[in-house]
Amino acid sequence: xxxxxxxxxxxxxxxxxxAPAQFIVNPANGHRYTMTSxxxxxxxxxxxxxxxxxxxxxxxxxxxxxxxxxxxxGAGPSVWIGLSDEVTxxxxxxxxxxxxxxxxxxxxxxxxxxxxxxxxxxxxxVAVPGTWNDLDYAHNRRGIVEIPPTWLPGSxxxxxxxxxxxS
Numbered sequence: 757x758x759x760x761x762x763x764x765x766x767x768x769x770x771x772x773x774x775a776p777a778q779f780i781v782n783p784a785n786g787h788r789y790t791m792t793s794x795x796x797x798x799x800x801x802x803x804x805x806x807x808x809x810x811x812x813x814x815x816x817x818x819x820x821x822x823x824x825x826x827x828x829x830g831a832g833p834s835v836w837i838g839l840s841d842e843v844t845x846x847x848x849x850x851x852x853x854x855x856x857x858x859x860x861x862x863x864x865x866x867x868x869x870x871x872x873x874x875x876x877x878x879x880x881x882v883a884v885p886g887t888w889n890d891l892d893y894a895h896n897r898r899g900i901v902e903i904p905p906t907w908l909p910g911s912x913x914x915x916x917x918x919x920x921x922x923s
Contacts, residue, residue, distance in 0.1 A: 792899040798875045801836050801899030810903035812838030814850035825886040836899035839876040862887035
């Protein structure tokens with residue numbers, strides 16, 4: 757069996773594991789997005805995102821924020837995104853490791869209400885859609901999963917692997 761055939765089988769096998777998730781590609785960045793299969797606390801949806809080969813969404817500009825809101829209207833009133841200040845209060849970091857250089861906080865947010873709001877939700881269909889709120893990990897929300905392309909030009913690969921699954 758040649759390398760390309762072997763990789764195709766790996767991809768097909770990986771895709772079969774991901775079949776329940778419906779992915780939407782953002783044409784602006786080529787990343788794929790989906791919702792978690794159900795609601796859960798922050799740690800539950802983070803684990804599902806990782807199992808799908810991605811992370812909770814990192815929103816890098818107003819266009820991506822608007823795209824997520826427009827494409828995930830059915831996700832519920834609000835969803836988990838991959839932003840937190842769980843390491844150092846007031847220092848927000850994306851789960852993906854991307855730089856934090858865009859925010860769309862709701863009025864008077866983040867406020868760390870009660871002293872334990874370290875994670876971030878985005879409103880989808882309540883108040884002002886697309887605004888962000890900090891809250892504690894225990895709330896049940898669906899999460900928006902982002903899976904970046906894993907193939908890079910010049911990497912020496914024979915194909916584009918867009919599943920986010922290790923080859």
